[in-house]
Amino acid sequence: MGRQTVQEASAQGAIASESQERIGMDLINALLAEGVLEEDDRGELLELSETTEISDSLRSFLEAQKHTGLYFRWWLNRETGRFLIFPVRRAVVQAYSYCFGGGVYEVNEARPYSKEIAPVRIDVMKLLELVAEQRYAPHESDGDNNGVARLKELLRLSLEQTSWSDAYAAPTRNSSYAAHRKEAHTKADHAAWRLISLERQAAWRDRPFHPVAKAKGGWTQADYEAFSAESGQPITLEWLAMSKAFIYSGKASEEGDLAALTPADLLLALDERMTVHKAMELKGLSQEVYIALPVHPWQRTAMLPQMLQEELASGICIPLDVQTGVYYATSSARSLAPQNGSNRHLKLPLGIVSLGAVRYLPAVHMMNGERGQRLLEQAQMHDSVLKDQLFLCDEKTWWAYLPASGDFFADPPRHLSALIRQYPASLTETDNIRLLPMSALAAYPRDGQDTILDIWIRERNLPHSAESAATLFGEVCLKFLTICLRLFRCGVMPEIHGQNVLLILKDQVISGLLLRDHDSVRLHMPWMTKNGLDDPQYKMKPGYPNSLYNETPQKLLVYLQTLGIQVNLYAILEAIAEQFTMDEKQLWFIVLESLQQAIALAELPEDVKAVVITSMLDQPNWPWKNLIKPLLEQEGPVSGSMPASMGETVNPFHRCRGI
Known part of the structure; x- marks a missing residue:
């Protein structure tokens, strides 16, 4: 610096x-x-x-x-x-x-x-x-x-790494910049809409309201500077050859046009692919027997030598000693966006501890992600509005190490895998369409810097005012809640916190939602069956509690109330209230009005409408997703799942109306 x-x-x-x-x-x-x-x-x-x-x-x-x-x-x-x-x-x-x-x-x-x-x-x-x-x-x-x-x-x-994170914030703009602010807008605003830029903004807020969200256990300050989204540094992939006899892969990697393609084929430019292929040749490794997998550079040096010691010694895994393919960290750290602007992003395991869980990437999660994606695709076919307004990242292309024991739940193999997340080309290759992660709207304003909301207001030719911010917030709420309720009536609810949901802006107006990370699509089977949707047959660890199958529609609706409203929408609401010095109740009324409109627009059957109205509008209390109690009460080794429990809080719509 x-x-x-x-x-x-x-x-x-x-x-x-x-x-x-x-x-x-x-x-x-x-x-x-x-x-x-x-x-x-x-x-x-x-x-x-x-x-x-x-x-x-x-x-x-x-x-x-x-x-x-x-x-x-x-x-x-x-x-x-x-x-x-x-x-x-x-x-x-x-x-x-x-x-x-x-x-x-x-x-x-x-x-x-x-x-x-x-x-x-x-x-x-x-x-x-x-x-x-x-x-x-x-x-x-x-x-x-x-x-x-x-x-x-x-x-x-969290306290320590927050100070590191803040050190990467852009300095306050100087007076010469301010003097040419109008001239600088067009270029600066265009750069601000890049997905990598939006992910970086979201990373400063991280998971809203979680006091230890910033903590990345296992990272030093040098690691944080090299690999965090906030630092904005390029990350060059390392590559490791893996015996195909120990590889388990996704359906898209086994069938159709992608069957013969490797991660290098899908992720790298021709000269970069040749670098990987030449490294395999120099080590005498046949592409018929081995496949080259990308590895996060931190994972390669910090985790794999201890986790895969036997595999490295026996030749099941062979480091290729090559670095190629440049990416940037997104707000989730283990998901990476390509420098070349391709619509193929990469998700890799990281052995860091975040939110009380190890961020590895087990095959079973990717298997369930495929099944969750197919379920959402079925819902799209069932509902014409979802077909037009709901888009999905394709997450069926992946590879994972599976040891000879075939144990999907063993610890070491969860540290070596790769998932290619493909964004719809119809969205990424259309000039008048932009993708806006909802989490980026929840970023706090920083001195001298425009938020993405500021830029959106400007590009909609609205005055920079609280009224304009409230207008756009209302549009966000209405589209988000309408699509969520249409999914709910099918007995389906994705993991809808702000990191997983992207707004699709067509000529700066919200035209739909894009979902990513499908491994926790929750469901209520009776409503799914009634709507002709198939059981995804999720694979789960025997004896462990699961939240994917919900016995009642009320339990399924909990995820809209907690992740969707109390976390996702409320984080945006709070950021707007702070920036524009607004009373939160005014914005909660917008959420309430949007929900009432969404109930009508979603064309809910009477029994579904009754569940929504009773649970969300009539009941004096709402469910609450606990953050601290599960961490305080966590026992034994840290696993790959965030500790969780539910509590109860007040109904926010009753509070804002003074009931």
Whole structure:
């Protein structure tokens, strides 16, 4: 990095501080929403103007902070008068939430005859330590192999890696740029719409509301700079020859036009392919016996030597000692976008720990992805609107190491595989069509930089105003909810968080949705059967809970309520409210109105409509996808699945209407 001015360094420091404060806010809000701070009657709301249960000196201190006057107190020890206190506000998506920037204070209001101690502001790490100490004291025999210890480390990493991530943000634009802002718009805006640019923006926010989403366990600062989406550095693939006797592949790799093609054929230019083929020849490897697989460079050096030690020693796997094919990380880190702009992206396993799970890529996930894709294709054929407005990335071309034991669930083989994700050419090769990941709309505005929403408003020739932002948000909500409800009436619900759903903009107007990552398409069999859709016959590990098959339509609808609305749409809503200084309730009314319109537009049968209205509009409470409890309670080795559990929260539509 070049030398910074004082102003630039100061601005960058402010960004880092703000980003880390958001991690604290996400942690506190999760603890509140999941009821962790209310267990054993430890937590209570205090209205500053009404309560008599605090000292005059503390009251004066809190009044000086000039917050809402509503505080949450969490007792550490009632007998000694020791507690934590922080400002909260009435919220919509949960009963109340932390006031950004308010601070958490530890107070020791000693009982009579003791001197009062002034409040001490604590950081987010100290907060987690106190909560864990009081609520989740680990067994000494567990060592570091328990949820509490792991969550502390993930939080530490999140704070540290957030500071690295913020260092890659573009500096504040200087005055000479501002003076030529109009002239610079066209070129800058065009670059901003590149999918790689949008993925990079989404990566700064990462998974919304998850306090440890930033943590990439196993990466050093050098790794983060080399391989993260935020750093924007090119990544050159490494290649490894694998005996075909130990390769399991997807249907598209076995049949039809792609049957004879290798990953190198599909991913590389002619000169790059020749480099790989020549490397195989130099090692005396026949293409009849071996196939060359791409490997993430970090995976090649950090994971494969320990995970595939026997295979490397026996010649089942042979490094080709060649690097070719340049890609960029997307917001999911293990999915890579090609530098050459091809519509063939690449997904590779990474042995990092993220969101409480190892990000490897097992064959069984790709098998289920194929089956989920076929299910969505059936739904498209069943519904003319879905046929016209729902598009799918093709994810049926993949290769994976499968050992002689045939164990799909063994750990080592999950670290060597490759999936080619092909975007529809009808979308990527049409000049007036752009693809916008919904997660990019949830990126927070950064000082001096336009968000993609700013650019979209400008290119729609709308005034740069809260009203324009609300208009576009309404269009997003309506298209998203209508398509989701059309799928729901078929008994199907994809994994619809913002990373997996892309808006299709035709002449800057939303014309449909593009879905990617199909390995968690959830279903309700009775409605599928009624609509003529076949059971995808997902392959699952025996004895493990599965969320793919849902016994009731209400359980299937949970994924729209949680991933679709509370995570995806709410993340966009929150970013808009902050940027345009809007009341969140105003935007929640837009979600509500969009849902009511979508119920009509989706042409739901009466029984389906009744489930939607009862579950989403009438019930006082909604399901809530827990984030912290599953991590705190996680036991044993980290697996490839994110720990999960469900809780309950308020109905946001009741909250915004004051019901």
